[in-house]
């Protein structure tokens with residue numbers, strides 16, 4: 001058939017250019033993925049695989065690190081294969097570097113001689129160290145190490161998890177002191193394996209991941225020996241702390257051959273980098289398993305007086321480190337998953353929007369998902385989840401709405417704290433992560449914040465940030481200005497809610513939050 | 525208490541008759557096997573057809589089960605799931621094309637916009653998610669009408685309103701447009717809905733190869749077109765995107 005409306009037959013034309021490319025591995029809480037990007041920061045190929053969430057007891061969350069490493073190898077191979085399928089003439093040699101980003105704080109100890117984990121990894125959401133943290137606080141309390149580390153003593157962070165493993169796995173402390181055991185967050189585990197494992201794998205971590213252990217001094221960026229002594233963690237298990245953007249070694253995994261492993265960033269810091277928040281005062285909020293708002297505070301670590309934490313944003317090679325203020329929320333997307341997997345009220349995460357859209361409001365119900373206690377701005381390990389305001393009127397659709405509103409109000413709480421700590425007014429919120437595909441949620445967020453919500457064109461900013469940092473390390477991109485040019489606005493939601501409604505709803509939310517606290521009573 | 529409603533009982537009997545295998549039956553076959561008058565049977569079949577539960581083959585005039593029935597079961601693809609799967613690829617479409625990208629599904633007698641990605645320039649734009657567009661004049665609507673039999677029956681029964689001087693308003697001409705769309709796998713709108721605006725769209729298929737939506741770009745006619753029509757580069761980008769989304773939905777390679 002002739003074709004009067006187009007100038008040429010487009011069959012066979014690919015809208016993608018040819019290489020070179022950068023790959024990034026995102027070893028996340030629910031899944032591992034690998035994405036291949038081109039020079040414009042466009043996605044060329046993606047592969048992803050979920051891993052098992054292991055819940056041995058209430059409040060305990062574990063991952064099988066061997067399964068994770070298998071999945072990482074598979075997704076790297078998968079993404080490379082897809083790129084080869086879609087890009088004419090693609091070869092693995094077109095991948096110039098690979099970057100790593102990861103779920104933070106999740107803690108693993110493994111045997112350096114066999115490469116075998118000594119126990120499942122203790123996931124960041126795991127609360128088994130809450131009593132230990134109270135004990136470590138001694139007479140000072142939660143802020144005992146805050147001046148050095150920027151963090152409150154909470155079960156969220158890695159240090160106490162190492163201590164728990166050393167205390168609870170028989171014989172482990174002796175092996176650790178003898179130098180046979182390595183500790184790592186998932187960045188270290190992945191990099192050690194990528195670079196050879198038992199055959200010369202490098203044992204490193206980056207400043208952003210190290211800043212989540214409660215063991216690193218935020219000012220010197222070195223392990224703090226006094227804290228190590230207090231926490232009874234032998235220095236022999238610790239990786240070397242490196243910058244976020246440099247070549248740590250090379251890898252041959254997934255069909256790659258001698259490709260530089262050139263970046264490591266905790267997932268939230270990677271998202272900050274991917275959103276190109278390179279200037280002081282720039283912030284983003286990422287909506288995945290949990291939600292994390294980070295604001296770049298430049299060369300100074302800013303203390304929080306409103307329940308936020310102080311963390312390293314990134315460090316590019318030899319450059320000075322950039323710090324960030326962070327508001328961490330443990331459970332946002334995880335609550336949607338809970339509705340799907342534990343309650344069976346929806347069959348996919350996206351269906352929460354369909355269910356929630358079938359009613360006009362929450363019917364008086366509020367859901368505070370304090371499944372792992374409350375993180376920012378409360379830091380209460382003793383809190384547990386609550387659904388408040390129930391009457392016989394409430395249906396599953398109202399609960400679905402309350403689930404989405406929980407994410408919005410939790411964001412409001414940390415946004416308020418951020419404004420107080422930084423003196424920077426929130427003029428618009430840059431968002432990313434899997435939950436941003438939920439239109440009702442994004443509108444609810446704009447309404448709760450009374451500020452516009454903006455999504456950039458690459459929702460996978462976590463992987464993008466790791467790719468950017470790796471690309472900078474090997475000269476694929478010249479500098480951060482070149483990266484800024486890639487940022488484009490994909491969507492914007494503007495507030496529509498009446499001020500009186502907003503105030504009433506926020507007040508109700510805060511009332512519900514109060515009811516979560518003190519649920520867990522001190523044991524022993 | 526009122527008794528069962530006779531016409532519903534008869535409609536159910538017709539659906540049962542058409543169910544089971546790839547069955548196509550003519551009007552008189554249906555009428556005689558159920559012992560009904562032809563006029564009555566025709567009325568019920570037409571109503572079922574309007575609801576999308578029954579389709580009539582345009583050539584033979586025979587009836588078969590409609591696509592809408594498939595949507596009733598669990599296999600129905602949630603539009604929010606569709607948006608989540610399309611997100612990465614529609615972002616990329618907007619970037620590579622430099623135009624606003626849209627994802628639309630059939631809703632009642634029109635196209636419901638379920639996802640919208642802004643044109644990647646710094647201009648102020650308003651999110652159009654939730655808006656309705658006409659089936660007969662937009663590229664998204666033409667794709668749905670061409671590939672989804674339910675959309676086709678909606679458009680065939682509606683009026684082809686002249687929205688601009690270029691809107692195709694005569695039914696025969698419109699059917700030709702749909703035929704062209706099926707043949708080449710994409711549709712265009714050259715100032716047929718809004719003056720000065722052109723768009724191009726392609727179908728998205730799910731795992732059962734059901735057309736579940738349409739994806740496309742829309743922009744100023746001078747950017748989207750050259751002398752001979754939609755720019756080939758944009759057609760390629762839109763089709764790449766539709767294929768990528770379909771692949772993510774499990775439609776396999778095609």
Ligand SMILES: Nc1ncnc2c1ncn2[C@@H]1O[C@H](COP(=O)(O)OP(=O)(O)OP(=O)(O)O)[C@@H](O)[C@H]1O
Nearest residue numbers: 028029030031288289333334336337349350434438
């Ligand atoms: N349309 C949606 N509406 C609400 N929640 C969603 C939607 N799509 C995904 N989610 C939630 O978002 C989360 C997945 O998002 P994303 O992939 O960004 O998570 P993540 O935290 O990065 O995962 P990981 O921790 O493995 O990296 C899941 O918890 C899921 O329940």
Ligand SMILES: [Mg+2]
Nearest residue numbers: 028267288462
């Ligand atoms: Mg993530």
